Structure formats: structure tokens, C-alpha cells
Amino acid sequence: MGKKTDTRQRMIEQADTLFRRHGYLNTALLQVVEESGASRGSIYFHFPGGKEELGVEVMGRVHQTLVDTVDEAAKAGDGDPGEVVLGMAREFGETLRDTGYQSGCPIVPVAIEAVPASEPLRKACADVFGAWERQVALHFESAGLGAEEAHRYARLAVCALEGGLVLARTQQSLEPLDQVALDVAEQVRKAVLAQAA
Amino acid sequence: MGKKTDTRQRMIEQADTLFRRHGYLNTALLQVVEESGASRGSIYFHFPGGKEELGVEVMGRVHQTLVDTVDEAAKAGDGDPGEVVLGMAREFGETLRDTGYQSGCPIVPVAIEAVPASEPLRKACADVFGAWERQVALHFESAGLGAEEAHRYARLAVCALEGGLVLARTQQSLEPLDQVALDVAEQVRKAVLAQAA
Numbered sequence: 001m002g003k004k005t006d007t008r009q010r011m012i013e014q015a016d017t018l019f020r021r022h023g024y025l026n027t028a029l030l031q032v033v034e035e036s037g038a039s040r041g042s043i044y045f046h047f048p049g050g051k052e053e054l055g056v057e058v059m060g061r062v063h064q065t066l067v068d069t070v071d072e073a074a075k076a077g078d079g080d081p082g083e084v085v086l087g088m089a090r091e092f093g094e095t096l097r098d099t100g101y102q103s104g105c106p107i108v109p110v111a112i113e114a115v116p117a118s119e120p121l122r123k124a125c126a127d128v129f130g131a132w133e134r135q136v137a138l139h140f141e142s143a144g145l146g147a148e149e150a151h152r153y154a155r156l157a158v159c160a161l162e163g164g165l166v167l168a169r170t171q172q173s174l175e176p177l178d179q180v181a182l183d184v185a186e187q188v189r190k191a192v193l194a195q196a197a
Numbered sequence: 198m199g200k201k202t203d204t205r206q207r208m209i210e211q212a213d214t215l216f217r218r219h220g221y222l223n224t225a226l227l228q229v230v231e232e233s234g235a236s237r238g239s240i241y242f243h244f245p246g247g248k249e250e251l252g253v254e255v256m257g258r259v260h261q262t263l264v265d266t267v268d269e270a271a272k273a274g275d276g277d278p279g280e281v282v283l284g285m286a287r288e289f290g291e292t293l294r295d296t297g298y299q300s301g302c303p304i305v306p307v308a309i310e311a312v313p314a315s316e317p318l319r320k321a322c323a324d325v326f327g328a329w330e331r332q333v334a335l336h337f338e339s340a341g342l343g344a345e346e347a348h349r350y351a352r353l354a355v356c357a358l359e360g361g362l363v364l365a366r367t368q369q370s371l372e373p374l375d376q377v378a379l380d381v382a383e384q385v386r387k388a389v390l391a392q393a394a
Contacts, residue, residue, distance in 0.1 A: 021313065022310075100313075101312055102312055112301070112305060112366070155376060159360025159361045166359055169312050170308040170311070172323075176352060187384070
């Protein structure tokens with residue numbers, strides 16, 4: 001990567017980290033610039049649309065990271081659809097614990113503020129939720145569920161993990177996240193078994 | 198209520214409304230004062246601990262509102278544990294739709310920011326999540342579930358509704374909220390039937 005791409009990428013990564021901890025509105029652009037070692041002038045050079053454009057780019061990064069997390073969990077689970085859910089929960093849980101419960105879901109702190117703050121950012125967050133669901137549903141389908149059922153369980157998994165992450169962060173314990181992940185994993189396994197029977 | 202109590206109460210209600218839309222950090226104390234028709238000096242008269250104290254009081258109000266919502270849903274459901282979940286989803290959904298998808302869960306926008314912003318506020322949010330879960334579990338137990346199972350389903354219901362609310366707000370559609378509520382309601386009903394069998 002050239003120097004220009006490097007700096008831009010570092011700013012996106014740094015913004016991702018800061019948004020997860022402090023939200024979109026409470027992260028100052030100057031902080032992103034400083035902590036990524038960029039120069040003050042570079043923000044509008046790399047992101048002519050300012051913070052909103054940076055926010056949309058961060059959601060693009062989150063999109064890719066989430067799809068990778070889902071795929072890695074599915075691969076490690078070797079065909080067990082429950083492991084898709086449990087693997088995601090473990091990955092989220094590790095980050096949460098390693099950051100002293102400060103870094104939870106990468107979408108929620110931005111999504112919550114995007115309504116009513118920014119329509120392009122709201123759309124970007126909605127797209128990430130949609131892509132996350134579709135990727136989970138894909139693996140549930142591979143495990144044997146019909147398309148509609150796969151999408152229902154994928155949505156339940158995403159919503160339960162989202163809620164579990166918020167509770168875990170607030171209660172400073174991984175227990176709520178781990179428990180809902182176990183519950184949903186168990187349900188998906190049962191649904192697959194029922195389909196095969 | 199006397200004038201003093203009136204003003205204090207109005208400020209708590211106004212802060213609740215503003216926190217739900219804009220979060221805790223992004224709501225200015227001055228805005229709370231102005232929109233509740235109080236005088237500038239009144240904030241530190243009523244809340245010597247400032248915004249943090251106001252935040253904790255708002256969570257006290259949310260606590261009571263949530264417990265009431267759960268009890269009303271249970272009462273309307275007349276013994277059907279699924280209706281506890283569906284009734285909550287309807288109540289949340291109405292508020293979300295009536296506010297143009299700006300007013301979602303009353304805890305999440307504060308809870309997300311309370312870590313790392315304020316330890317007393319984090320505790321207050323954790324308490325509300327706990328009380329909400331216990332109240333749901335109480336009705337699941339009344340419907341026939343054992344204590345442990347009732348708590349597991351209550352936690353799943355709370356997490357799924359939380360996630361459903363965030364997705365609904367972001368996607369500007371009640372569909373994710375309604376769907377996860379239906380799924381969890383169905384599961385709780387099945388669990389109660391299995392218990393009775």
C-alpha cells in the first residue's frame with residue numbers, strides 16, 4: 001500500500017476503535033487524526049465528506065470484519081450450525097473482556113446515534129446488520145435449514161447476540177452473552193435435526 | 198405534588214425523552230432545563246450531583262416504566278407467557294413508530310455510553326436490565342416454568358428484544374422487532390407445554 005492508502009486505512013481503523021468505545025458523536029475527528037499519527041490537514045484530504053464519510057467507511061470495515069468472523073466461526077465449527085453462533089459470541093466476548101468491557105458491538109454505538117444524526121450513516125449501519133444476518137443465514141442453510149427458517153434463526157442470533165453484548169458490557173460480565181449464545185445455538189441445532197428427521 | 202417535586206419530575210421525564218433520542222452524553226443539561234420549562238439555576242438545586250445524578254434518576258424512572266410494561270403485557274395476556282414478550286414488543290414498537298424511529302430502548306443509549314463514562318450510571322443501567330429480566334421471569338414462572346428455565350427465557354427475551362429494537366430503529370421498520378418477539382414467544386409457549394406434559 002502507498003503512503004496515502006496507509007494513512008487513510010489507519011484513520012478508518014482508529015475511528016472504528018474509538019466509535020466502539022465512545023460512539024460516533026462523542027469521537028472528535030481531531031482525536032482520530034492524532035491517534036492514527038496523521039496530520040491535521042489529512043482528514044479532509046482523505047475524507048472530503050468529513051466525519052460522516054469516515055463513519056460510512058468505518059461501517060464498510062465493520063461489514064468485512066463481521067462477515068470474516070461469521071465465516072471463521074463456521075469453518076471452525078465444521079458443519080455444526082450452533083458453532084456459528086458460539087464462535088461469534090467467543091470472538092465478541094474476547095474483545096469485550098480484553099478491553100475492560102469498553103469495546104462491545106462495533107455497530108450499535110454508531111447505529112443508535114445515526115438515528116436521527118445522519119441518514120447516510122443510518123443506511124450504512126442497516127446494510128451491515130443485513131449483511132451480517134445474510135452471512136449467518138448462509139451457513140444455517142448449508143447445515144440443512146430451508147431459506148426462510150435459516151433467515152429467521154439468523155435474525156434471532158444477531159438480535160440475541162446484540163442484546164447479549166449490551167448486557168455484558170453493562171453488567172461487566174460475559175455471562176449474558178454466553179448464555180444467549182448457548183440458547184440460540186441449541187435451538188438452531190434442534191431445528192436442523194428436526195429438518196433431517 | 199408540590200412545585201418543587203413537579204419541576205424535578207418534569208426534568209427527569211424530559212431527560213428520559215432526550216436520552217432515548219440522543220444518548221446521555223449528547224444531551225445538554227441546558228436542553229433538559231429549557232424543554233422542561235425550569236429555570237437555569239434549578240438543575241443544581243434539584244440535582245446537586247449534576248448530570249450523573251439526573252442520569253441515575255432517569256434510570257429509576259425507566260425501571261418503573263419497564264416493570265409496569267411487563268406487568269401490563271402479562272395481565273393482557275391472561276396467563277399466556279408468549280403474550281408477555283409480544284405485549285412488550287408491541288409497546289416498544291408503538292413508541293418507536295410514533296417517534297419516527299427515534300425513540301427506541303430507554304436503556305441502551307445510556308448504557309452504551311455509561312461504559313466508560315460513568316460508573317454510578319453503569320450500575321444503574323445494570324440494575325434496570327436485572328429488574329426487567331426478573332420481572333419477565335416472574336411471569337414465566339407463574340405460567341409454569343421452573344425458576345432456572347424462567348430466568349433463561351427471560352434473559353433471552355430481554356436480549357432478543359434489545360437487539361430487535363436496535364435493528365428496527367436502524368432499518369426503520371418494526372419487522373425485526375416483531376419477528377424476534379414472535380420467535381421467543383413461541384419458544385416460551387413450547388417450554389411451558391413441555392413442562393406441563
